[in-house]
Amino acid sequence: MTVSALPPAMQARPSTPDVIVDALRRAILSGSIGGGAQLKQNDVAARFGVSVVPVREAFQRLVAEGLAVLRPNRGVTVTPTSEQDFLEIAEMRSLLEPHALYHSIPNLTEADFQTAESLLEHGARASDAFERAELHWGFHRSLYEKANRPRLLDQIATLYRSINRYLLPVWNDVGLSPDWVDSHMLILESARHRDINRASRLVVDQIFAASDRVRAQLRLMATTQKGKSA
Numbered sequence: 001m002t003v004s005a006l007p008p009a010m011q012a013r014p015s016t017p018d019v020i021v022d023a024l025r026r027a028i029l030s031g032s033i034g035g036g037a038q039l040k041q042n043d044v045a046a047r048f049g050v051s052v053v054p055v056r057e058a059f060q061r062l063v064a065e066g067l068a069v070l071r072p073n074r075g076v077t078v079t080p081t082s083e084q085d086f087l088e089i090a091e092m093r094s095l096l097e098p099h100a101l102y103h104s105i106p107n108l109t110e111a112d113f114q115t116a117e118s119l120l121e122h123g124a125r126a127s128d129a130f131e132r133a134e135l136h137w138g139f140h141r142s143l144y145e146k147a148n149r150p151r152l153l154d155q156i157a158t159l160y161r162s163i164n165r166y167l168l169p170v171w172n173d174v175g176l177s178p179d180w181v182d183s184h185m186l187i188l189e190s191a192r193h194r195d196i197n198r199a200s201r202l203v204v205d206q207i208f209a210a211s212d213r214v215r216a217q218l219r220l221m222a223t224t225q226k227g228k229s230a
Helices: 016-030 041-048 052-064 083-107 110-125 129-147 150-174 180-192 196-229
Strands: 068-071 075-078
Touching: 016 041, 016 052, 016 129, 016 150, 041 052, 052 068, 052 075, 083 129, 083 150, 083 196, 110 129, 110 180, 129 150, 129 180, 150 196, 180 196
Parallel strands: none
Antiparallel strands: 068 075
16 A cells, blocks of 8 residues: 555654754744754744654754754754855765766666656746755755665755755845756756766856855845945
């Protein structure tokens, strides 16, 4: 029996920690909860009407994802954003993702390529930034997951969650880059032709092209904010 064939009461539902971590993750990624903000267990527990136990688990997951840090005498705080942090995430992606492609591309099937293309098309049409971010990662994951290296995929997934704190505001303010779909399609076609070197080069080029665009927007936003506070 498939999951979809189960009665509604028997189908998997999000656990309480899942619900809490998803709400906090969205608030952090959108900027509603800013970098350096303290996350208080009792306040969050009261907000969701639960004990501190699932809240503690949700906090641990946010720390594991790099969206929060545990600081002595301060508890759990949201990881601050900075241009240096953004650059480090981009650099790590540029090292890990080609490695994933190297091991995954030989094992990909046409069904995998069709899945990637469908995810890309849906991502380009998505109006919700969070949905687009999930579809964007889904596109890349579909090209990486046949590497059969779960630890590597977990690390890359964490980097995508972290970099979304920088991408989402830019997508909301100025939209996708004009060649967003085309650049991803080039990666897909290179993978289809088993050209690992070209696919890897295109991924790295895309990472740093997006990096330049986001950094320019971050500096513009910082200048605008400074002007308002002057």
